[in-house]
Amino acid sequence: MFLAMTDEVRVIIVKLADRLHNMRTLCHMPPHKQSSIAAETLQVFAPLAKLLGMYSIKSELENLSFMYVSAEDYEKVTSRIANLYKEHEKELTEANRILVKKIEDDQFLDLVTVNTDVRSVCKETYSIYKAALKSKGSIDDYNQIAQVCVVHSSPSCIKVTDCCKAKTFCGGRASVQSTTGEATMKRICYHVLGLVHEIWKPIPRTMKDYIATPKPNGYQSLHTTVIPFLYESMFRLEIQIRTEEMDLIAERGIAVYYNGRALSAELAENPIPLSRKSRGKTGCLNNTDFALRYDVSYDSFFFQIGWLNAIREWQEEFVGNMSSREFVDTITRDLLGSRVFVFTPKGEIKNLPKGATVVDYAYLIHTEIGNKMVAAKVNGNLVSPTHVLENAEVVEILTYNALSSKSAFQRHKQWLQHAKTRSARHKIMRFLREQAAQCAAEITQDRVNDFVADSDSDVEDLTEDSRKSLQWWEKILVNVKQFQSQEKSRNATPASQNGSVWVPKVNGKHNKAVKNSSLESPEFFSPGDGIAKIFPANIPAYKEVLPGLDSWRASKIDSWHHLEGHSIEWLCVVSMARKGIIAEVTTVLAAEGITVCSCVVRASTAEIDRERGLAVMLFQIEANTESLVSVCAKVDLISGVLGWSSGCSWPRSADNAQVLEC
Numbered sequence: 001m002f003l004a005m006t007d008e009v010r011v012i013i014v015k016l017a018d019r020l021h022n023m024r025t026l027c028h029m030p031p032h033k034q035s036s037i038a039a040e041t042l043q044v045f046a047p048l049a050k051l052l053g054m055y056s057i058k059s060e061l062e063n064l065s066f067m068y069v070s071a072e073d074y075e076k077v078t079s080r081i082a083n084l085y086k087e088h089e090k091e092l093t094e095a096n097r098i099l100v101k102k103i104e105d106d107q108f109l110d111l112v113t114v115n116t117d118v119r120s121v122c123k124e125t126y127s128i129y130k131a132a133l134k135s136k137g138s139i140d141d142y143n144q145i146a147q148v149c150v151v152h153s154s155p156s157c158i159k160v161t162d163c164c165k166a167k168t169f170c171g172g173r174a175s176v177q178s179t180t181g182e183a184t185m186k187r188i189c190y191h192v193l194g195l196v197h198e199i200w201k202p203i204p205r206t207m208k209d210y211i212a213t214p215k216p217n218g219y220q221s222l223h224t225t226v227i228p229f230l231y232e233s234m235f236r237l238e239i240q241i242r243t244e245e246m247d248l249i250a251e252r253g254i255a256v257y258y259n260g261r262a263l264s265a266e267l268a269e270n271p272i273p274l275s276r277k278s279r280g281k282t283g284c285l286n287n288t289d290f291a292l293r294y295d296v297s298y299d300s301f302f303f304q305i306g307w308l309n310a311i312r313e314w315q316e317e318f319v320g321n322m323s324s325r326e327f328v329d330t331i332t333r334d335l336l337g338s339r340v341f342v343f344t345p346k347g348e349i350k351n352l353p354k355g356a357t358v359v360d361y362a363y364l365i366h367t368e369i370g371n372k373m374v375a376a377k378v379n380g381n382l383v384s385p386t387h388v389l390e391n392a393e394v395v396e397i398l399t400y401n402a403l404s405s406k407s408a409f410q411r412h413k414q415w416l417q418h419a420k421t422r423s424a425r426h427k428i429m430r431f432l433r434e435q436a437a438q439c440a441a442e443i444t445q446d447r448v449n450d451f452v453a454d455s456d457s458d459v460e461d462l463t464e465d466s467r468k469s470l471q472w473w474e475k476i477l478v479n480v481k482q483f484q485s486q487e488k489s490r491n492a493t494p495a496s497q498n499g500s501v502w503v504p505k506v507n508g509k510h511n512k513a514v515k516n517s518s519l520e521s522p523e524f525f526s527p528g529d530g531i532a533k534i535f536p537a538n539i540p541a542y543k544e545v546l547p548g549l550d551s552w553r554a555s556k557i558d559s560w561h562h563l564e565g566h567s568i569e570w571l572c573v574v575s576m577a578r579k580g581i582i583a584e585v586t587t588v589l590a591a592e593g594i595t596v597c598s599c600v601v602r603a604s605t606a607e608i609d610r611e612r613g614l615a616v617m618l619f620q621i622e623a624n625t626e627s628l629v630s631v632c633a634k635v636d637l638i639s640g641v642l643g644w645s646s647g648c649s650w651p652r653s654a655d656n657a658q659v660l661e662c
């Protein structure tokens with residue numbers, strides 16, 4: 001059913017109608033069937049109707065299912081509602097009268113000649129039961145059962161049914177007319193809200209504006225909750241204000257857009273081209289085509305398309321990889337469970353299952369965004385990728401193209417446990433598998449140790465420590481030389497002596513600069529500016545946003561040489577410029593027992609990189625190989641760190657004034 005509905009939404013409307021009929025006649029089934037069908041209805045069909053905005057069907061399905069699934073609770077709730085209604089009937093009628101009078105007396109409403117219908121309704125049985133469960137109190141303590149719905153219509157405004165027809169057949173012209181009407185009608189809603197608040201004070205934080213921010217199912221309305229007779233009783237009243245058009249959508253949801261007869265007649269005349277995913281079926285309606293072709297500009301329709309596309313994407317990615325059970329679980333939990341709504345930086349609304357983190361969000365936006373994510377901002381502040389999303393947060397994902405596979409692997413391995421949606425976890429798992437394969441060719445700690453163990457260089461004039469690090473770096477250099485000459489002679493994929501393919505990497509990344517620079521080039525070993533580049537940190541984006549990084553680093557190292565007069569080990573970390581990041585990096589260094597002798601920080605802020613703001617931390621350190629390797633792996637995992645490089649340099653006074661960088 002889920003797969004079919006991405007090609008044709010009307011499948012689901014028919015299915016829901018069919019289920020509603022089954023539920024209405026469920027009393028004819030044996031008791032064991034009654035409870036299993038009712039449970040399935042509560043788990044799948046009612047949430048689906050809610051998702052599609054078909055609230056009248058959703059409420060009836062829920063109430064009927066509730067009756068079969070939990071007859072005792074159903075009895076309790078209905079009798080509590082009856083008692084409360086008796087108790088508060090007079091207050092409800094009086095509140096209704098006061099509101100109607102206020103609306104009738106209002107000059108502005110009189111001027112715009114709107115018809116206003118004020119109706120009191122009782123909240124749905126199952127909704128009250130859920131609310132009581134959520135508040136963890138007993139149903140006997142629950143007393144918010146009444147809603148007042150203020151719906152206004154303008155005789156001059158095109159009604160929604162006409163409007164849909166007009167849009168279906170006439171396209172743009174009708175749409176322009178209705179949009180003008182819609183804007184005025186929306187303003188009237190806000191005006192009525194003002195009137196309500198003039199009479200009664202709203203309870204703080206109960207005001208909701210689903211007109212400015214419609215629900216994903218297209219629901220639009222203004223909500224406020226008040227206590228009309230505060231000094232006499234604590235009777236709470238929820239007031240909903242909307243236009244007639246919004247009211248129709250509130251009741252029927254997506255079904256409003258599917259005028260069966262109109263559509264099939266239109267389809268027969270002008271068959272819509274099949275969608276890419278329709279797999280050879282004929283007569284399928286592609287939702288996007290529909291929206292574009294008929295200029296259906298309703299926000300809700302696009303919302304619906306959003307999640308239909310999500311199912312479609314899952315279908316493409318996961319059918320075949322997931323068992324049917326997993327697929328159904330994914331849909332029922334990720335799609336039909338409680339949701340949070342967040343904004344993209346461009347103001348688009350995205351909705352995710354409650355409890356979702358920024359990792360889930362990144363993968364929802366696009367798989368590549370998730371794979372390249374290095375940090376995230378919520379409401380403009382950098383947050384940890386484990387941040388759990390809250391309603392109305394603005395979420396921005398910061399990506400970085402030049403992450404090493406090793407670094408990406410480590411980050412995503414950590415993030416896996418913070419991805420709450422099955423779809424994000426699935427994508428991360430796949431990414432990890434790819435990265436693990438690529439990581440296999442990187443310089444590992446063992447390789448570095450091998451170089452040290454095999455070292456036979458003899459440097460007399462250096463201290464013991466300096467000699468060790470010099471040996472270490474020289475070994476890497478020798479290895480690179482070998483690689484370079486092998487590459488030269490072969491001009492093909494390099495191989496190590498034992499025949500296995502080995503491509504040196506910088507920060508776990510294949511380094512184009514190694515390929516392009518020649519070891520014999522004159523500047524390579526000449527002291528020059530005191531720099532001999534072996535592995536330039538070839539991360540182009542640094543160069544774009546942090547121009548002169550190399551010379552800045554060289555000059556800092558040079559100044560340390562002036563002070564110290566001996567070889568220097570350094571670690572350079574490039575990161576997003578965020579509060580607290582230096583503390584986090586130095587904590588990691590301290591935890592590994594690495595001594596920081598000096599530290600300089602350079603931040604690129606507004607003038608260089610208005611969007612992101614980068615920081616570079618250069619540490620003069622004292623570290624042994626093991627702890628340096630370990631610290632680099634940990635630094636990689638710090639939120640906002642984009643990469644690191646480390647090296648050893650010895651002063652100009654030594655014959656070969658050099659910096660070796662890895």
Ligand SMILES: Nc1nc2c(ncn2[C@@H]2O[C@H](COP(=O)(O)OP(=O)(O)O)[C@@H](OP(=O)(O)OP(=O)(O)O)[C@H]2O)c(=O)[nH]1
Binds near residue numbers: 123249
């Ligand atoms: N037609 C329609 N009405 C909506 C929709 N969302 C909310 N409502 C109405 O608004 C009421 C309050 O919803 P909210 O203001 O979002 O408050 P909440 O956080 O308590 O859910 C709902 O009552 P409730 O008792 O919470 O109902 P329910 O959400 O349990 O069904 C329901 O009557 C929607 O998408 N379509």
